[in-house]
Amino acid sequence: MRTPGVRRWMGLSALAVALFLTIEVAAKLTTGRRPDLDDSEALVSHVQETSGPIFLVIFADTFLMASLIVFLACFRQLVTTARPELQWIADIFFGAGIAFVSVTLVGDAMDGGAALDVIGLEPDPSAIRALIEGHAILFGSAGAVLLALVSGTGALLTFASGVVPRWTGTLAVLTSLSNLAWAPMGFTGTSPDSFFASGGFGNAMLAVFPWLLWVICVGVATIRGRRSGRSLSGAPRGIGETALG
Template sequence: MKTPDVRRWAGVSAFAVAGCLVVEALTKLSTGTRPELDAGLALVQHTKDTAVQDIFVIFIDTFLMAFLIVFLSCFRQLVRNARPDLQWIADITFGAGIVFVAVTLVGDSMEGGAALDALGLEPDPSVTRALIVGHAIMFGSTGAVLLALVSATAAFLTFTTGVFPRWTGVLAAATAASNLVWAVVGFNGTSPNAFFAVGGVGNALLAIFPWLVWVFCIGLTASRGARPGTTRSGAMLTPDRETTP
């Protein structure tokens, strides 16, 4: 059986992530703004009204995270083939990314629990609030620190190996910086109308969205073919090795 093309799968997984993200964003736009956490009755009613949409988003997010695992594996493999001596740094990128996936899925489970509790039952406002805040922390500052580690190491590997264009390394470095900033300011309250607040709009714009843009850009450049001086598998070409295996 032919060995799967790692660059092709990097592109396929990145495009799938982008597709899932578009579906999630369009669905989220239909749910409106969440009430303040201390507005118990309004919060419960909002959870009831948006339960189906929330469960659908979580379902799509599960596939998004699965494709992210494929993408992270492809990124690590391309780096390993180019510079085996830097595999330990690529392992940090992969490991931090996997932990981010796990944290996100736990957060999704908390949000899904609140949504399921609102289907055919009478939710307890305090329980709903606790689940929402727990999800927001995981989706916010906790995830931002992990994404900063993924992005920072990915930037270093990009600059060092040349497997990906240098501009993607600059994008990764900028993403690491924005995530570190958000990790600090993300604890500034819980109001859904505040930009700098846990679970606020700033979380998507400063943390999650820039990183997913980087994922898409890496997948796009990977699917277009090998960089000069490397094979499609990421290995560096030598004078006596001028063809792709």
């Protein structure tokens, strides 16, 4: 059965991830340092001042997650078309990816709830603190474990199927190990000054960003492979690969 455009859509979805990630980073840089969670007055003031960027991050992240769903589906389709016997591993890859998307969206909803609490309402510092702490766990340890599984199975599928360059499989292995190493850090506190704080800067740099970088690299390699007329492993494209677009 022909499945035209799979590579095209995988590449475009990865580029969309890069675009929305750039928007998120730019918005995050405008929020400044978050106060300690036990400083209620400063915390409420900070959320009031940064509610706009918070909503922008959530809006961009929603589209980023939608793009990831397309990417995950396309990657699974490429693998199962080339190597049908890898279907069960591809299903684990896709399922773990969807679970990560779901966890992320729930975390975004918590952040959004904290921002909404200061708009037209009497802010409740305890509610804002609880929402931020809940999001930190989802963004930290829970997300890292899921990303380790997605990256690990992605690496295995890359090496076994050859549908994307082998170097991206190596990158996926490193991403999986980085996320596994980071997972226990989700329970080390919430200090905004600590690199190892739950859901903090270290989590973004060592867990989430490496995986999104892998997605973008695979997408770019896919687009380059289509344009060169060769398979992503370097061999001339055959009839089956041409059918995948």
